[in-house]
Every structure is written in C-alpha cells, then in structure tokens.
Amino acid sequence: MITRRMVIMLIVAGVIFGGIIAFLIGRGIMIRHFIASMGQPPQTVSTTVVGMEEWDPTLKAVGTLKAEKGTDIAPQLAGIVAEIPFQSDSDVKAGDLLLRLADADDVANLNALKASAELSRLTYERNKELVRTRAVSQAALDTATANLKSAQAQVAAQQALVNKKQIRAPFDGHVGIRLVDLGQYLTPGQKVTTLQALDPIYVDFSLAQQNVRLAAVGQAVTITTDAYPGMTFAGKVVALDPKLDPQTRNVAVRAELSNPERKLLPGMFASVAIAVGDTEKRLTLPQTAITYNPYGETIFLIVKGQPDAEGKTPLTAQQKFVKTGETRGDQVAIVEGLKEGDTVVTSGQLKLKNGTPVLINNEVKLPNSPAPTPQDQ
The missing domain is CATH 1.10.287 (Helix Hairpins)
Known part of the structure; x- marks a missing residue:
C-alpha cells in the first residue's frame, strides 16, 4: 500500500533527478558555444610556390633488353663430348670451335x-x-x-x-658459363652455353595506340635500370612494327643502345623515355602536393582569410581541382587549375578542409627533383 510519505519521496527524487539532467544539458550547450567561439585551431603545413620550368616532352614505357645477336649453343646430333676449347665468360670470334663430339x-x-x-x-x-x-x-x-x-x-x-659434330661460333660474341663436361653424353638440342653479342644492345618495348603517331625511327631514347641507380643510357629508335597487337592495341618498338662497357645485359628490365618534342615551359609541382581521387586530382591552395579583431589576416586552406599532365622524377606538370606564383600545400593535407587556418613551416624540404637519384643514408 502506497503511503503519503512514499509519494512525497518519489516527487522529491524526480525533482532532483530532473534538475541534474537540466544542469548537464545546459553545461553541454555552454561548452559547445565556448568551443565554437574559439574557432578552428591552425594546422602546420609545408608549402611550395608554383613556378614555370623547362620540360622535355617524353613518352614513358617499360622494356626488356635484348642482345643484337644471341643464341643458346646446342648440338644437332647426339654424341660424347670430346673437346671443349672455350672458357666460361670469355669472348669468341665467328668460326671459333666451341665444342667437338667424338x-x-x-x-x-x-x-x-x-x-x-x-x-x-x-x-x-x-x-x-x-x-x-x-x-x-x-x-x-x-x-x-x-x-x-x-x-x-x-x-x-x-x-x-x-x-x-663440331660446334663453331656463328658470330662474334661473349660466351656464358659452360654447362657440359668432357666425356658427357649429349642429346640433340641440349644446351652447352649461351653466346651473346652485347655491343650494341637492343631494348624492346611497347607504346599504346594513341601514342603511335608520336613515335618514329631515329628518335632519341634514354633508359634507366635498377641495376645501375642514377645512371642513364642513350640510344635511338631503330624499328617499329608495321602492325599493332590486336589483343593489347600496342605497337612494338625497338631502340638500339651503345654498350661498350657491357653494363647492360640481355633480359634486364628497363624504364624507357622517348623524346617526342621540343623543350617547353610548364607549371610544375612536387607530386606530394597532389591528392589523387577517383573523381579527380585536388590540391590545397593557401589563401588569405578575413582579418580578425586584432587586424591580423590569417592564412587558410582552400581545396581546388587541378588537371595534371606528365610526370618526371618527383615532379608533375599542371595543365589547368593553377597559375604561376600560387602557394600550394605539399604536406599535411590530411589535416585540412576548406577554410582551415594554417601555419607554414618549410624547414624540411620535400623532394622536388626532375631526375632524383637514390641517396645512401
């Protein structure tokens, strides 16, 4: 049975509980208003100024090095090895005896x-x-x-x-490691060694259909390979296939490179750059300044905000779409969206949105080289 005293206690408890809730709601509103009155905290970023640089238009591709002449030496007939006159990893002349079967x-x-x-x-x-x-x-x-x-x-x-039964070198070249021994029985086609003519050397690569019109015999080519970081090797285009691959819509291209020191070897992977035009001026940015998205490339531009109560003009970030062009090294060409002299954020973009105040700190220089080379740390 509910007594009068119990009813009074329930009413008092409800009043106290409601007061606490009202206090907490009011306190939260006050905190939100306080934070809003303080504004966004500034974010520290690094920047660069957009400038014009000389740019050599190029086509980029990946290729494979191939000997001007190369073959695996193997017998036509079966037999016992009676003589192996050559030494592994040595030069031979056309007509030199490489192996004789009994x-x-x-x-x-x-x-x-x-x-x-x-x-x-x-x-x-x-x-x-x-x-x-x-x-x-x-x-x-x-x-x-x-x-x-x-x-x-x-x-x-x-x-x-x-x-x-006497295998002779079909051309001047360099033989590899000997794979057979005296007295060994060989079957037809069994590999004895490899013979490669290394100077000059070819690089074979492919170009997409839309770039076929830009390629021609005689164009200058430079290649780089991971085997020799920081080194480039020059050559020229010597042949283009007269048809495209119907599966990939690519055309095969061959360039010839001088290789007197025999640094380049058949089978190596190479990055190829073909010069396809005269040097021109282009707006450039470090690639770290670009944010690549499915809907387009964006940058954060540094602009002046509204003066504050003290008359100071803060710097803020403004996101902007740009159209990018070719890349080279650490740099990317800007086709549309910027002008010379604009200041662009190069690091710290993840902390930014439109209108975020920024502080600029350029003590650490980010890479911005057209031809970077690895540095030992």
Whole structure:
C-alpha cells in the first residue's frame, strides 16, 4: 500500500533527478558555444610556390633488353663430348670451335670416301683422254662422270656429318658459363652455353595506340635500370612494327643502345623515355602536393582569410581541382587549375578542409627533383 510519505519521496527524487539532467544539458550547450567561439585551431603545413620550368616532352614505357645477336649453343646430333676449347665468360670470334663430339668413326668414313672419290676422278680423267682417241666409248666416259659425281656427293654428305659434330661460333660474341663436361653424353638440342653479342644492345618495348603517331625511327631514347641507380643510357629508335597487337592495341618498338662497357645485359628490365618534342615551359609541382581521387586530382591552395579583431589576416586552406599532365622524377606538370606564383600545400593535407587556418613551416624540404637519384643514408 502506497503511503503519503512514499509519494512525497518519489516527487522529491524526480525533482532532483530532473534538475541534474537540466544542469548537464545546459553545461553541454555552454561548452559547445565556448568551443565554437574559439574557432578552428591552425594546422602546420609545408608549402611550395608554383613556378614555370623547362620540360622535355617524353613518352614513358617499360622494356626488356635484348642482345643484337644471341643464341643458346646446342648440338644437332647426339654424341660424347670430346673437346671443349672455350672458357666460361670469355669472348669468341665467328668460326671459333666451341665444342667437338667424338667423331673418329665419321672422320675415318670421310677419308675412305675421299679416297674413293679420288679414284673416281682419276678414272674420269683417264676416260676423258681416251675418248678423244676412240679407245673407250662415250658411254664409258658417261659412267665415269656419274661415278665421280656420286663419290663427290658422298664425300660432301659425310663432311657435313663431321661438321655437325663440331660446334663453331656463328658470330662474334661473349660466351656464358659452360654447362657440359668432357666425356658427357649429349642429346640433340641440349644446351652447352649461351653466346651473346652485347655491343650494341637492343631494348624492346611497347607504346599504346594513341601514342603511335608520336613515335618514329631515329628518335632519341634514354633508359634507366635498377641495376645501375642514377645512371642513364642513350640510344635511338631503330624499328617499329608495321602492325599493332590486336589483343593489347600496342605497337612494338625497338631502340638500339651503345654498350661498350657491357653494363647492360640481355633480359634486364628497363624504364624507357622517348623524346617526342621540343623543350617547353610548364607549371610544375612536387607530386606530394597532389591528392589523387577517383573523381579527380585536388590540391590545397593557401589563401588569405578575413582579418580578425586584432587586424591580423590569417592564412587558410582552400581545396581546388587541378588537371595534371606528365610526370618526371618527383615532379608533375599542371595543365589547368593553377597559375604561376600560387602557394600550394605539399604536406599535411590530411589535416585540412576548406577554410582551415594554417601555419607554414618549410624547414624540411620535400623532394622536388626532375631526375632524383637514390641517396645512401
């Protein structure tokens, strides 16, 4: 049974609880108003001034190095290795003997056939003289002629067999590691070593369909490779395929590079740049200044805000869309959206939104080189 005293206690508790809630709500509103009156705290960023720089228009591609002449040395016939005159990792001349298979039986047969051919030649010469005096018939001379040609053909066939057991360098080049040993049995096509002509050397790469009109034989090419950081190698375009690959819509291109020190080796991966126009002036920014999004590229521009009560003009960030062009090293060309002299944020963009006050600190210089090179730290 609820008494009068209990009702009074419930009313008092409700009044106290409601007062506490009202106090907390009022305090929260006061805090929000206080924070709002203070404004956004400034964010520290680094900046750069947009400037014009000389820019060489280029096409970029990735390619693979290929020897001007290159082949894997392998026998046509099976046999036992009898001689390996070359040394691993050495230069050879065209015609140098690289490997000889055991050929004693073949050479003996060749000598026998040569003796038979010589006898056929003597018989032919004798009948040729006798037919003039009618000592032998024309039929005998014809038979001697046929026998001579048959014997010579057998000698040629046996000589070809002997030659197949002697592998010679097809061109001047550099041989690799020897992969076989004396006395080893080789099967047809088994690799003995590799032979590569390294100077000059080719780089093969592809260009997209929309860039085909920009490529031509004779254009200057420079390549870089991870094998030699900071080094560039110059060459020129020597050939373009007369058709595009129907699967990729790319055209194959080949450039030739001088390689006297043989630093470049077949099979290496290379980054290729083709000069496709005259030097021109372009607005440039460090690539760190650009924020790449699915809906476009943006930057944060530094602009002057409204003067405060003390008459000071704060700096604020303003997000802006830009259109970017080619890249080179740490830099990117700006096609639209900026003008020379604009100040752009290069780091600290994640803390910014439109209207955020900023403090500029450029004590640390961010990379902005057209041709950066790795630095050992």
